[in-house]
Amino acid sequence: MKTKISYILLVIFILFVIAGVSLGEINKVLETAVNLCYGCIGIG
């Protein structure tokens, strides 16, 4: 039963990634990560 749940979850999250990529979220993450995060450094 638990194994079935794991595979169902895996499929759901793969669909999440596909949805995110098709919405363009990968570019949003890229845009976030390539700019210096002043908050992370502790000065923003």
Place this chain on the structure above:
Amino acid sequence: MWRRVSQAFSAAVINSHWPSLFARTIYGGRLKGFCVPGLNCYSCPLAIFACPVGSIQYILAHVRPSIEAGKYYLGFYVIGTLGIVGSAVGRMACGWICPFGALQDVLYKIPTRKIEIPRAFNYFKYAVLLVMVVILPAMVLEEFGYGEVWFCKYLCPAGTLEAGIPLTALNPSLRSQVGTQFWLKAFILVVFLGLMIPVRRPFCRTTCPLGAIYSLFNRVSILRLSVSSECITCDRCYKICPMSIKVYENPNSRDCIRCLDCVKVCPVNAVSYEIAGRRLGSSEPF
């Protein structure tokens, strides 16, 4: 042995953009669009991937303007990435990949009197996840509708260690902007570094929001641990466990980082790991 190799290899690969160090900036290539499964600040000069905790906060902090612009960035990509890792191996990334986890393992090896922290503290990480990573970035908005990355800004010691200290050391213009917020974060880092010597993985156990997310999958992931009736409750698994778990009481505890050290030390091979319900190992993991 294999876990140490994996931790060292992951830390080296995740932080492999040495030219940025000499240019006193951060890497800006396409790889930064992918989230690493561990806690590794994307503002670290060496980092080549994105931090999932920073990314999800940023997306939530910009969720209102994105909806108003008809873009609907709701975090599916980051949540999906974490969900895939979690439903496959639970918290294993904490034990085998996360560079900040590896640092804690190394510092705990310094010989000194070791102490245990109360188990109740382990629940604090869920509050950190809910309040600092989800609620505050999405709900506390400035006049144009943008939120802030609260966990990164006010708490994350990995960001201070990997990004704050090297970038301010390398860059005089950033150094001139150092103020109270930087010193508050530096103090938090020093407290955790101090705790890492006598306490096993204090940050992972009490505060890490990424560990909190993965921990929700431990009971239902494809990779799970099991303990057979041959167990003699000798406590060797408990003594070696970096998360101080009595494996025979709860082999798939939410705190288990799947380091598999318990599998290795069990004298009667009672602890084993199974993939999709099939028992695969009981003595030499992988």
